[in-house]
Structure formats: C-alpha cells, structure tokens
Amino acid sequence: MIARKKVDSKTISQQKKSRRKLLTFYRIIKYGVDNFIRNSWLSVAATAVMTVTLLIVFVVFASRIILIDTVSELSNNVSMSIYLKTETTDKVGEDLVLEAAKLSSVRSVTYCSASCARDKFAQTNKDDLDALSALNNATNAFPATLSIIVVDINDTTQLEDFVKNNAMVLENISAEHTPSFAGERKLAIQTIGRAVNFIQQLGVAIGSVFVVISSLIIFNTIRMAIFNRREEIQMMKLIGADKSFIRGPFLVEAIIYGLIAAIIATGLGVWGLFSSSATLASYDISVNSTVGLANSYWPLLIVAMVVVGSIVGVVSSLLATRRYLKI
Amino acid sequence: MILLDRVTKTYGKDLSPAVDRVSLFIEPREFVILVGTSGAGKSTLLKLLTREEKPTSGKIVVGGIDYDTLKDSSIPMLRRKIGVVYQDFKLLPQRTVFENIAFALEIAGMTRHEIKNTVPKVIELVGLTGKEKQFPHQLAGGERQRVAIARAVVRQPKILIADEPTGNLDPKHSWDIIRLLEKINKYGTTVLLTTHNADIVNKLKRRVITLDHGKITSDQAEGSYRQ
Numbered sequence: 001m002i003a004r005k006k007v008d009s010k011t012i013s014q015q016k017k018s019r020r021k022l023l024t025f026y027r028i029i030k031y032g033v034d035n036f037i038r039n040s041w042l043s044v045a046a047t048a049v050m051t052v053t054l055l056i057v058f059v060v061f062a063s064r065i066i067l068i069d070t071v072s073e074l075s076n077n078v079s080m081s082i083y084l085k086t087e088t089t090d091k092v093g094e095d096l097v098l099e100a101a102k103l104s105s106v107r108s109v110t111y112c113s114a115s116c117a118r119d120k121f122a123q124t125n126k127d128d129l130d131a132l133s134a135l136n137n138a139t140n141a142f143p144a145t146l147s148i149i150v151v152d153i154n155d156t157t158q159l160e161d162f163v164k165n166n167a168m169v170l171e172n173i174s175a176e177h178t179p180s181f182a183g184e185r186k187l188a189i190q191t192i193g194r195a196v197n198f199i200q201q202l203g204v205a206i207g208s209v210f211v212v213i214s215s216l217i218i219f220n221t222i223r224m225a226i227f228n229r230r231e232e233i234q235m236m237k238l239i240g241a242d243k244s245f246i247r248g249p250f251l252v253e254a255i256i257y258g259l260i261a262a263i264i265a266t267g268l269g270v271w272g273l274f275s276s277s278a279t280l281a282s283y284d285i286s287v288n289s290t291v292g293l294a295n296s297y298w299p300l301l302i303v304a305m306v307v308v309g310s311i312v313g314v315v316s317s318l319l320a321t322r323r324y325l326k327i
Numbered sequence: 328m329i330l331l332d333r334v335t336k337t338y339g340k341d342l343s344p345a346v347d348r349v350s351l352f353i354e355p356r357e358f359v360i361l362v363g364t365s366g367a368g369k370s371t372l373l374k375l376l377t378r379e380e381k382p383t384s385g386k387i388v389v390g391g392i393d394y395d396t397l398k399d400s401s402i403p404m405l406r407r408k409i410g411v412v413y414q415d416f417k418l419l420p421q422r423t424v425f426e427n428i429a430f431a432l433e434i435a436g437m438t439r440h441e442i443k444n445t446v447p448k449v450i451e452l453v454g455l456t457g458k459e460k461q462f463p464h465q466l467a468g469g470e471r472q473r474v475a476i477a478r479a480v481v482r483q484p485k486i487l488i489a490d491e492p493t494g495n496l497d498p499k500h501s502w503d504i505i506r507l508l509e510k511i512n513k514y515g516t517t518v519l520l521t522t523h524n525a526d527i528v529n530k531l532k533r534r535v536i537t538l539d540h541g542k543i544t545s546d547q548a549e550g551s552y553r554q
Contacts, residue, residue: 020436027433038421235417238377239478240406241434 028245032252042225047257047264049221050313053214054265054305060207062273062290067203069286071196078192080150082163083143083177086114092172096146099168105158107149117142143174152193219316226250226320233324243325250317258309265309266302270294328486328517329353329376334385336371336541344383345371347541353519355485358512360528361521362552363538369521372538373490376519377411378402390485407435410479410487410516414494416471418463418478424450425459428478435482445481453477453507469500473507480511487511489520493527501527525552 036043082100084093093111100109112120121142125131150156163169163179173179226233236246273294277287294301329351336346346368353359363369374380376389378397387394390408397405418427425446432442450456453473463471472492479487489508493501505520505527512518522528528535528551535550536543 023438024436035421231417232419235419236430236434237403238379238406238411238417239431239434240403242403245434 024245028248029252031249032256035249036253036256039225042228043253043257046218046221046225047260050218050257050261050309051264051268053211053218053312054261054309055269056210056214057308058265058269058305060203060210062269062294064200064203064207065290065293066280066285066287068200069289070284071199073286074192074196078149079147080156080159081180082146082148082169083174083179084146084172085174086143088113088144088172092168093144093146096168096172099166100146100148100162103158103162105150105152105155107151109149110147112145112147114142114144117145143177215312215316218312219319222254222313222316223320226317226324230324233321237325246325247318247321250321251314254313254317255310258311258313259306262302262305262309266298266305270298270301328355328357328390329519330386330388331375332386334375334382334387336368336375336380337383344541346375346382348385349538349541349543351536351543351546353517355517356512356515358509358518358531358533359520360531360533360535360550361519361538362523362528362535363521367538368541369538370490371541373411373488373519373521376488377409378405403434407431407482408484408486410476410482410484412472412475412479412487412489412492414491416463416475416495418471418474420463423460423462424455424466424474427463427474428481431478431481449477449481452480452510467500468496469503472496472500472504476504476507476511480516484516486517486519489518491521491523493522493524498526505531528552 084096090111090113093113097109097111100106121131148159150159160179163173233246273287273291277291280287330353331349331351333348333350334346335344335348337344349368349372361369361372371380375382375387378394382394389405392405392408419430422430428446428449429442432445437445447456447459450459453476455470455473455477458466458470463474466474472495476487476489476492487508492504492508496504501524508518508520509531532549535545535547535552537545537550
C-alpha cells in the first residue's frame with residue numbers, strides 16, 4: 001500500500017514537472033510573440049533587413065541557375081565537326097553516328113551529307129549573292145559532316161582518339177578538312193569552355209560574399225536590438241530566470257523575423273522573376289527552367305527561406321545574448 | 328539568515344579590497360540598514376549576496392545555502408529565494424504592472440491559476456490596485472518602486488534586499504516605500520536596506536551597520552546615521 005503510494009507520488013511529481021516544462025515552453029513562445037508586437041518599430045527594422053538579405057540570397061541563387069542554364073545552352077550550341085569525304089554514303093554516315101554515340105564523352109551526334117552541307121551553306125548565306133553565285137559555279141566539293149556535341153567542351157581527348165584510331169573514321173575522313181576541335185577552332189572552343197567554368201565559379205564566390213555580408217548585417221541589427229535590452233536581460237537574471245527562459249523569447253522573435261521576411265522575400269523574388277522573364281528571354285537568357293522551378297516548388301522555396309532566415313537570426317541572437325547572460 | 332565570515336572581495340590585484348574581511352550575522356525577521364558613503368562597499372556586499380560577484384575569500388551562507396558549494400546552474404534557484412529592489416526599479420518596460428509582477432512567478436513555473444490568485448493580493452499589499460494594466464512609463468517614481476517591491480515579494484522570499492530604494496524619490500514617497508518595507512518585515516521577511524538618507528536612518532531606530540572603505544566601522548542595535 002505504501003509502496004503504491006510512493007509510485008503514485010513519483011508519477012504525479014513527474015507529471016507536474018513535464019506540465020511545468022510545457023508551460024514554460026508556451027510562455028517562452030508567448031513572450032517572444034509579445035516582444036515582437038510590442039517592440040514593433042524594432043521588429044519592422046529587423047524584418048526589413050532580413051527581407052533584404054533573403055532577397056539577395058534568392059537573387060544570387062536564381063541568377064546562378066539562370067547563368068548555368070544559359071551557359072549550358074550556349075555550350076550545347078557549340079558543336080564539333082568531323083569532316084568526311086564528299087562521296088561518303090548516308091549508310092556509312094549513319095554507321096559512324098552510331099559509333100560516335102557510343103563514346104561516353106559525347107552527348108549527341110548528327111550526320112549531314114555533302115548535299116545537306118551544301119543546302120545549309122546556301123541557307124546561311126541566302127542574302128550573300130556572291131557566295132551564292134560561287135556556290136552555283138562550284139562543283140559539289142562540300143565535305144559530309146558529323147556534328148558532335150560533347151558533354152564537356154573542355155574534354156575532347158576521347159573524341160580525338162576516336163578520330164585517330166577508329167578504322168571506319170580513318171577510311172572516310174576528309175583529307176583537306178581537319179576536325180574542328182583539332183585545328184584553330186579547338187582553341188576557340190576551349191576558351192569558351194574555360195570562360196564558362198570561370199563564370200560559374202565567380203557566381204558561387206560572389207554569392208557567398210553577399211550571403212556572408214548580409215548575415216553580418218542581420219547579426220548586427222539583432223545585436224543592437226539586444227544591446228538596447230541588455231538591462232532587461234540582466235534584470236531577468238537577477239530575479240532568478242533561467243538562461244533558457246531569457247534567451248528563448250529572443251530566439252522566437254528571430255524566428256518570427258525569418259518567417260515574415262521569408263514570405264515577403266520569396267513573394268518579391270518570384271514576382272520579380274516572373275515579370276522580368278519575358279525581357280530576359282528576349283536577350284537569349286534561359287529563364288524558362290528557373291521560372292518552371294519557382295512555379296512548381298514555391299512552397300518548398302518559402303520553407304527553405306524560412307529555415308535560412310531563422311538559422312541566421314537564431315545564431316545571431318544566441319551570440320548576441322551570450323555576453324549579457326554571464327552574471 | 329545571512330552569515331558572512333571574513334568575506335573579502337578584491338577587483339584588481341593592486342586595488343584595495345572593495346569589501347575587506349567583513350563578518351556579519353543577520354537574524355531571521357531582522358530589519359537591517361546598511362549605510363556608508365559611495366564606494367564604501369555597500370553595492371559590492373549586496374552583489375556578493377545575490378551572487379553577481381564571487382568573493383575573493385571568505386564564507387557566505389544565506390538562508391541555509393552555502394555559496395561555496397553552490398553550482399552555477401543553481402544560481403537562478405537561489406535568486407528566486409531572495410527578493411531584490413533597486414534604485415532604478417529595473418522593471419520590464421514593455422510589460423504592464425500585472426505582467427511585471429507575474430513574471431517573477433512565471434519564471435518559477437507557476438500555473439496561470441496560481442498567478443491569478445497571488446498577484447492581485449500583492450498588488451493590494453503595495454497599494455496599486457486599479458493600476459494593473461498600466462505600463463511602467465505611465466506610473467510615478469514611487470509607484471514604480473511599489474511594482475518592483477511587489478515583484479520582489481510575490482514569491483514570498485525569506486530575505487528582501489533593497490538597494491537605495493528611495494534614491495530617486497522625494498521625501499513623501501520615500502517614506503511610503505519605507506513604511507511598505509516595514510510592513511513586509513512585520514509579515515516575517517528579513518529586510519536589508521541600504522540608504523543615504525540620514526532622516527530615514529535616524530527615525531527608523533533599527534539596527535544600523537556602517538561600512539567604510541570596505542570595513543564595518545560600527546554596528547548599532549538602534550543606530551543612527553553618521554558620516
């Protein structure tokens with residue numbers, strides 16, 4: 001009987017403890033929300049700074065995706081050509097396409113026979129009368145062409161080996177025209193390749209710098225806000241509040257900043273992207289996939305922004321309150 | 328209730344100690360006034376009692392708690408047992424009178440029901456009924472100090488430390504505050520008061536401890552103010 005009573009009192013005191021914890025948790029959230037509302041001026045300022053930061057993050061990421069899309073589209077248009085003898089038959093051409101397509105470094109291959117190359121020339125030079133008359137007078141000396149788009153325009157060694165060693169290629173390759181990646185054009189293509197890499201790395205570097213700077217601005221804003229309330233923090237300590245009880249509301253506030261700022265920043269960012277997509281597209285910038293991403297994943301985008309904003313805010317608050325809690 | 332045994336507090340190595348080998352015993356329910364010029368060591372002594380500072384040497388025991396064995400994580404618990412009132416009130420500016428007082432109970436994890444029962448009684452005790460919903464900036468100095476006292480005593484501490492509670496108040500309101508402290512003392516709380524006000528010290532006829540250059544220079548049972 002006594003033993004049972006003991007167990008009962010134990011469970012009751014444990015229940016009481018957990019209820020007290022829950023109550024404290026609820027109070028921390030309530031205090032955070034109250035502080036956010038009652039320090040409205042400060043809340044507006046902090047939220048605005050965070051909105052700007054998140055907007056920068058959004059713009060950096062969106063422009064990086066747009067840049068990568070645009071660049072990969074550009075490099076997709078850089079094709080390398082293997083010129084074949086004029087008399088190459090379509091059958092041999094198609095076989096060569098199949099052969100080349102087996103290479104891992106090749107994205108796609110198309111074959112264009114001598115007459116097709118002649119038509120293409122006529123098409124691209126349709127306004128150039130001299131070239132057209134030259135074409136009419138000339139015999140059909142155009143080489144048949146394998147147009148190859150590689151996965152990475154900086155890596156053509158496999159393709160070079162293919163040209164040098166494949167029996168079928170050696171049998172049919174044009175004697176007058178060297179493959180475009182092997183001659184002068186190789187340099188041009190590699191330069192484009194390096195530029196693409198450089199731009200992508202630059203994008204990451206600039207993006208990180210912006211994110212770091214704006215995180216520092218948020219940190220400073222929150223630090224100032226907490227500096228203004230340092231006496232309040234010290235007073236809470238002096239009447240016996242636990243660290244978590246003092247810190248909690250500041251963290252809740254930071255999360256509210258992050259929440260509101262994320263929604264505003266995502267809204268502004270997506271709106272800006274949509275409304276500028278037509279203009280951007282007219283400059284041959286590939287925005288379609290980014291717009292598509294924003295269109296289908298915006299809830300995820302908001303969640304990610306909330307997480308980013310909250311983490312920056314919470315870390316700032318933790319660092320900023322630390323020095324006032326040491327009594 | 329409060330025991331200090333040869334307590335010394337030195338801030339810098341080369342500076343003379345702010346509190347110098349102070350030994351002191353204060354009984355439960357006593358009303359003690361601590362006097363001394365600025366820099367005599369009063370504030371340091373109070374900070375040692377609230378554990379804002381650690382003594383360089385010596386022993387402190389308050390309400391049965393030995394500060395030598397007190398863990399940092401237990402400091403909040405200690406402070407909940409000591410009520411403290413300051414010259415500058417130290418109220419939460421964004422909170423109403425009721426919320427300021429309730430805060431002291433909320434941090435201790437009291438339920439809403441308990442808070443709703445307790446706070447109005449304390450507000451009545453300090454004479455602020457009807458001002459529950461006002462913010463500190465809407466109150467006069469004396470009223471703000473009443474809020475601070477209410478917050479300090481709402482947890483029914485065994486000890487109330489009042490550091491210059493009348494420093495910012497005119498004589499009439501000062502006396503209101505002192506009468507309130509006496510009332511609280513009568514209900515059984517040990518009160519430790521520091522003040523510069525000679526008139527208050529002389530009229531109260533209580534135990535007066537005088538500090539000078541960190542040392543106790545006099546300790547009289549029904550003392551008076553002396554510079």
